[in-house]
Amino acid sequence: MKATRVWSLLLLAVGVTAGVLAQPAPQPQDEEYARLVKEWTTRPEFLSPLVDHLPKANGVPTPKDVLGYYAGAPKHLTRVADLNRYYRALAAASKRVKVLSAGFTDENRECLITAISDEDTIRNLDTYRGYLAKLADPRGLNEAEAKRIIAQAKPIYLFTGGLHSAETGPPEMLMELAYRLAVDESPLYDQIRRNVIVMMTNAAEPDGRDRYVDWYYRYKIGEETEADRVAGPPYWGKYILHDNNRDINYSQVTMRNWLKFYLEWHPPVMHDLHESEPFMYTFSGQAPQNPTLDPILYGELPWFSNFEMTRMISYGMPGVWTHAFVDMWSPGYLGFMSSNHNGMLRMYEIFGNGGANTMKRTIDAPAGEGGGPPGGGGSMTAREWYRPLPPYKEVV
C-alpha cells in the first residue's frame, strides 16, 4: 500500500473519531414549518422523518422567505418567474448553489437548472463537467486515464419535475429539496454534497407550468371533492400536451433545450418526477426491455427501486411499490436521453389531485382503469410481492 494511501486512511480514522467525540451543536429548526407540515399532512404515516422538520440557516432563504408561503402549502402553486426568483435568491445566498440557464421556451420563459453540491465542487463545476464529458466520449482515453478520471469525477443526479403540467407537486417540492441540500448540516446531506452534484429543473415544461397554474387559480382552486374536479387546459406547452414525454425526435423547443443541456453536462442519472399513481411508484425498468441498452442498467434499476421501497416501508409509509406499471421499451421518454447514452432514466409517480387542494380520493378502481396499471393484475390496493404495503382504498 502506498504511503499516501496509508495517510489518507489514518486521516479518515482520525476524522471519524473526532466526529464522534465532537458532536456539532444541533441546527436551529423552523418551528412553524414543523407545526404546519404536521397539520397539512392528513395521516401521520404519510410524513417521513426526512421532511417533518426544516433546518434554518443564517442568511439563506427558505422558499417561504422569498415567496411568502411554504412549498406545498394548501392552495398555492408557483409560477415560473417565481420559481426562478427563488432559485436565484438561494444561489446568491449559498456558495453550495449555482443556477445555469438552459435556454428559452417558445413563449420566452427561461429553462433554469439549479446545481447543488459542496462549496468546492460548485466553485469548480466546470472541472467536474470536463470529467463527465471525457467519460461520456472516452475516445482517446486509455484504461488508466479513465480510472483516474472516475476517481475524481462526481455524478450529476438531475431531477426533472413538472414535465406534465397537471402534475403540479414536483416543481414546488424541488425548491424545498434545493434548500435542504444547501443548508442541512446532518451527515446524510453532507454525504450527498461530498459525493454527488444534484441538479434540478425549475419546471421541465415552463410554458405549460404557467398555463396550468393560471387555469388552477381560475377554475380548480375551489374543488373540494372528486366530483368537483374539472379538466385542465387543452394544451400545456404551446403545441403539445401529455406527449411532451413522447417527443422521440425532439420536435419541441423546450425538449431541445434540455437535450442541449444534457449533451453539455452528461448527467448519468435523470430522475423524472410525475403524479398519477397511489401513493408512490418507483420505476424498475421491467420487461419488455430495450435490448440495445447495457444489461447492467437492468440490474441497477430494480436495485434502486427496491432500496427506496424498503426504506420507505421502514418509515411505516404505506403504498410505496415498484414493478407492474411502466416498461423499459420505449426510447421516447424525456429522460431516455440519459439511458440512450449509457446513463439511467429513473422515475417516480406519486398521487396528486391536479392542484394544491386536499380532498378524499377513492383508489380501488380495477387495474387499467385509472386506479391500476394495465396488466398489473388485480387491484391497486391488493398486497403483491412488488407492493408489500399497499395503498388504502380511500385516502384524504
Ligand SMILES: [Zn+2]
Ligand atoms: Zn406524468
